[in-house]
Amino acid sequence: MTTDVATKLNIAQALERLMKDGLPFRFEAFDGSTAGPEGAPLTLRLKNERGLAYLMTAPGDLGFARAYVSGDLEVEGIHPGDPYDAMVLIMSQLRFKVPSAAEMLQIVRSLGFGNLKPPTPPVEEHLPRWRRAFEGLRHNKKRDAEAIQHHYDVSNRFYELVLGESMTYTCAVYPSLEASLEEAQFEKYDLICRKLDLKPGQRLLDIGCGWGGMVRHAAKHYGVKVIGVTLSREQAAWAAEEIKRQGLEHLAEARHGDYRDVLETGFDAVSSIGLTEHIGVRSYPSYFAFIESKLKPGGRMLNHCITRPNNKTTTTGAFIDRYVFPDGELTGVGRITVAAQETGLEVRHVENLREHYAMTLAGWCRNLVENWDACLEEVTEGRAKVWGIYMAGSRLAFERNEIELHHVLAVKPGAGGDAAWPLRPTWLS
Structure with a gap:
């Protein structure tokens, strides 16, 4: 030597x-x-x-x-x-x-x-995958519920401070570069309603409804009867209270539970905004089969989810898996459209909105900075740091096309192939 x-x-x-x-x-x-x-x-x-x-x-x-x-x-x-x-x-x-x-x-x-002996991880860290295996196979109902609760049942007040007035934790759609985060979240929900061609009196199922943003928007602005469902008890409670505050109980409902336990059927539309990332690629066939089974002939589905720029299936990195989205799994939009098609849904439109998600994350980071002291009254400093790292890192990943955000719009054709579809898209007008 x-x-x-x-x-x-x-x-x-x-x-x-x-x-x-x-x-x-x-x-x-x-x-x-x-x-x-x-x-x-x-x-x-x-x-x-x-x-x-x-x-x-x-x-x-x-x-x-x-x-x-x-x-x-x-x-x-x-x-x-x-x-x-x-x-x-x-x-x-x-x-x-x-x-x-x-x-x-x-x-x-x-x-x-001596420094090769791992210290005890910070309290904000979730169990590693190998230890979560003792809770059962990935994406069974119990393990999915625990994963969702780890991320979402933190503090509703914390999320209010970070997400803003819309209380929406998914990609916004910016109608212009000058639009505010709130304007962009309104446009996102409205775009989805327009893509689903919602009309007064119709029935919508929103799976993975979060704090009920889509539920309330569809009920308030389109007169639709909506059932939303989320695995997060905190989200469901907040959503139910907001539905009541806005006087929408006659149209809107937010349930705490697994979407797979929804018994109602015959919906005019199903929306899924930010859920697919959590269910696992192996669950795609049963997931889209569930959606297809809930739609009436001519009914539409809008699937909004983070994707990869290729069709390989990848689990999230160690940091995201331990601190943010346990058991998260991503793949490309091609895998999603294939899975939807194989259940009998007809894919009619696909749109990539990745730049919009980068802008959304920048807005959330601004909110976290501006409300930092108030956030620390709700969560540990370590937890707030986690949110800063992952949101800023995700923004960079969207900008670099390491991850994408896709809308997949599909219909359940009726007898003889009738999809009740216009010759050209109507949601752009």
Whole structure:
């Protein structure tokens, strides 16, 4: 072994050994070592040995998240509610290299073998996939309910502060670059109503209804009788109260439960806004078969969900799986349209709205920043940091076409193939 390899490294030197092109930010460690350019717009400060152990035992986004969420890693130069600029800098300029076995041994020996023992994860972290397996197969009713509750049953007040007046946690549709978040959320619901060709007196089933935004919009503005269903008890309670406050009880209902337990049938339309991401690709056949079974002939379905730019099936990364959407799974719009077609639904229109989701996430981050102190009265600082990381990171992913947002509009043809469909789209007028 050469003298250089045998030399003990400080933390900053160890980090530099892993970089291809140096650091685009300033780095300071609790052992007094520093690296990166002075005067950089961003400073990462590793405060203690637990943070170092987080980074060593889970290299990548999970270890970073653990250290950051726990407060063991500070990022100076950003607001924790919107770390978008920091993520752009890091993801565009940070390049890791693969060290030789001798270099890796030197790094680990210098940093301490004791730091290869994983510390207890932050309280905000969900169980890993292998431990969730003891709860049963993915996407059974019990495990789905627990996954949804982990994310959504946080604090309705927290969501009010982040999401805004519409209380809508799905991609908005911006009618113009100047439109506000609230205007864009109104347009999203209205566009879906127009695509479904809703008319007074018709019946709509909204599965995965969240806080009831679609339920209320369809009832209030289109005179439709709506049943919404969500696995989140907190969402259902909030939605029911808002329906009552707006005097829509004669038209709208928000239920707490699994969509698979809905017994009513013969609906004129079914909307699913942000649910498909949670159900798993293997469940697509039964999911679309359920929707088809609930529609009357000529009835329409609108499926709104996050997709991949290819048709490979991928689980979410470690950070998203542990901190945001346990058991989440994404694939391309092609897989969705095939699954819908194979149940007898006829796909009539597909639209990609990924830029709109990037704009939506920017709006949510602005709300989190503006309401940061109030948010910390509702959730831990670690939980608020999680939301900042994942929303800013998701914004960047939509901008880079790493993920997309698709509307798939389909119809259940009647006897002889009659789809009751206009010659040209009517929802654009």
